[in-house]
Amino acid sequence: MSEVRHPLFRLISHLRKHRLTVILATLCSILNKIWDLAPPLLIGMAIDVVAEGEKSFLASMGYPDVYDQLLILTIFTVIIWVLESLFQYLYDILWRNLAQTVQHELRMQTYRHIQDLEMQWFSEQSTGRLMSILNDDVNQLERFLDKGATDLLHVATTVIVVSTIMFLVTPEVAILGITPIPVIVTGSFLYQRRIGIRYSKVRREVAELNSILNNNLAGITTIKSFTAEEREANRVSKASQIYREANKEAIRLSASFIPLIRMAILFAFTANMLVGGWYALEGKIGLGEYSVIVFITQRLLWPLTRLGETFDLYQRAMASTSRVLDLLDTEVSIIEGKNSLASVSGDIEFSNISFSYKGREEVLKEINLKINSGQTIGLVGPTGSGKTTLIRLLLRFIEPSKGFIKLDNENIRDLTLNSIRGSISLVSQTTTLFPGSVRDNIMYGNLDATEMQLIEAARIAEATNFIDNLPDGWETNIGEDGHKLSGGQRQRIAIARAILKDSPILILDEATSNVDNETEAALKRSINLISKNRTTIIIAHRLSTVRNSDLIAVLEDGGINEIGTHEELLKTGGLYSRLWQVQTGEEIS
16 A cells, blocks of 8 residues: 655645745745844844943944944844845745746646546546636645745744744743743644644535536526526535535634634743843843843744644645645546557447446447448447447547457557547537637637638538627627527537548537437538548437438447348348337338
8 A cells, every 4th residue: 555645745746846946935935034033133232232332242342332333233224124125025926926836737737637537537526526626726725835835934933043042142041932832833733633634624515515506507597497496505505504614613723723822922921021030130131132032032932823824724735735636646547559540541440349337237248340431330229228438438538348449450549549539520419619709619620720611611510601690700709618509509510610620530429319300400411411431420319310321230238239221220120120110100011
């Protein structure tokens, strides 16, 4: 079993290529805090000058004149404030730019990785969870790098620098000042472990809430048609309430941390004031040194009150880091080959193909099917007989559990995915369009197409008439997933897009199932035109769609039940002829 690495180490490993930026940002944060801690020393020295005059610390350094001493302190003050401001500007720029860069890179790496994962993985995922990771979790990490990393560095620098100064001034008082620090740090680690569990739960619940919201917004038509608005509002309310309660648990623990730290700080601060005051009254330390102790103690302990907030931010970031990097670590099970076909003629062979979805019986059982280049083949059969699964296997969206598929006598496992998918145009029952214009969506098939090719593709798909009648013609924005268009219009754009791709293999998966008779007739005319001189696979429930195919394969119970031309299959009196009778009412003698 592989060792589970802490999210922080995984994040540091992931930031390796930004090592120089991290080092510079860290150095600037440390130097900023060092100069930020200098004013208490200046205040102590100023009090020392006023109280001791020619016997002050600066006098012992060779500057006996009191006015010279004050001038030196003034110069030091200006230098320190300038340096503090400069390094604050630098670390702010470095950390913020790093945060934005890492946010962008992680989001893009995660998105690209998701695109490479097989389709079966998607069927097991929640869209809301993936959206939560790509947005909320990546943003949470950005917030930590923007602010939390600097806070942690400042606290560590403060503890080291101030403890050193206090030990140099008076070790006895320093011990009292730093006594609460181990308690605070130990408590902080115990606290962050406990709150880390709670924030992991918060991330899970927000993913569940996002999933419900995403599904409901996508299915708003169904919700309205079933008058289920109140029911869905209650479901969202329940998920939101669970998310709220998960946050409440984290908030309750988070809120208790700072008051406990304040009590520890109170002990150290009052002890230093009291003991330091005794030492000053007894002449063991000077008035300036006592002033340094009082001010520096406050500078040491007060930032620790923000440690809870910083750890809170840190734990949120670590919970998010785990989710993002776990997704990035998801293995891509479909390993593409290295060969690439210079040109594809379109010969396809399925050999002993078997396949089953996870936790289900076999969908396909030892399928053998050969499709010659330029041939049109229809795949028909009952719902669930494996027609679409066969196409998904050809596209390598999923992998067969047994057997192999050849494209132009090359095993598709040996080919690059671009070589396979680039040679196939797919028009599916569920048409996916993208926000943008009609032109953009058709050009999606071939971004290098000319205006003449674009118009010709739309003409063959019989889409030009409705495009010309749109408010802005080709530039009309069709909305998210083309919701401003009818089902038939969407399908014609999808066919025009496939035509423009001009691939040697065309797959039509129920492309005419959800349209009216007139649109179906138009789509059939388009299909007849574009299927010439290319290998065409047509999946259809309406047998009239595949009637003119060179070959029709009938799938049933995971196997090919019968195969032949339309006329041959009618004569056999098998499943195809029975389906034909049901659909047409014709009596087959």
